[in-house]
């Protein structure tokens with residue numbers, strides 16, 4: 461089996477996946493509550509929490525799979541991009557386990573991991589396909605040509621889609637992370653109540669910063685009581701604008717590339733309106749949309765392993 465480890469942001473995660481893509485265990489310990497009072501992830505707090513949790517989370521994954529480290533043939537770990545201190549905790553844990561048992565180690569790019577969330581049994585999506593990766597840190601259109609090759613067709617020029625959800629939620633006085641909160645509240649609101657504009661930028665890129673400003677102005681015009689009464693309408697209209705921008709660009713990209721299969725991955729792919737508005741798209745399984753280690757182990761199946769002891773000098777990267 462492959463032991464996957466992921467600590468790039470505020471989820472401490474470990475998973476066990478077989479070489480043919482069966483998920484045997486998937487443990488995710490979210491630190492969201494810890495960071496909620498700051499309204500976002502505090503990097504130093506995240507690193508320290510990863511350090512406290514990583515052993516427990518790996519142990520729990522082994523228990524869930526009813527296995528011991530004897531069953532692990534390779535260790536896969538997120539090398540970047542992400543918070544550097546957080547990444548280093550996972551990387552050090554992976555190196556220590558691999559080194560102590562003389563196992564090979566597979567460094568995995570977090571974005572490749574999100575795409576690989578589509579490749580687990582029982583319904584793996586075979587490349588080529590067009591993929592929207594929308595998370596708290598990234599919004600990208602990818603032409604996924606094979607299990608190892610992808611081309612970037614478009615990206616955000618400012619905020620990521622998940623960031624737009626999180627910042628919008630903060631303006632509406634909702635909790636962190638905001639995507640799920642807006643998703644939930646929007647069900648009780650009218651998406652046509654407010655006409656929020658989404659910038660149309662050239663090519664296949666995205667822009668969400670203007671939308672956030674439009675929400676800010678709308679909120680400022682309301683008193684506290686009015687805001688409470690209109691919160692669901694604001695959430696529904698704001699979500700509609702983000703979902704439209706993502707869905708339209710994805711369809712444009714499909715026309716341009718001629719790809720007939722499209723997929724959505726990343727935390728924002730958990731959004732119920734986005735999933736509903738793209739019935740033809742393959743969405744990552746709900747539990748594998750937000751950060752997890754199953755997708756990291758999944759990606760490792762097509763990546764080269766570094767033999768012992770070559771990986772001991774491996775470093776993490778915050779960005780490419």
Ligand code: KG4
Pocket residue numbers: 469594595596597598621622623625626637638639640643726727728729730731732749750751
């Ligand atoms: O993939 P992910 O866990 O972490 C990154 O790699 O960034 O994505 C987290 C993002 C957050 O911005 C969160 O608000 C958003 O995904 N998110 C959602 C939903 N669930 C999570 N956004 C919209 N609707 C959701 N249901």
Ligand code: ZN
Pocket residue numbers: 570574595596726727750751
């Ligand atoms: Zn992610």
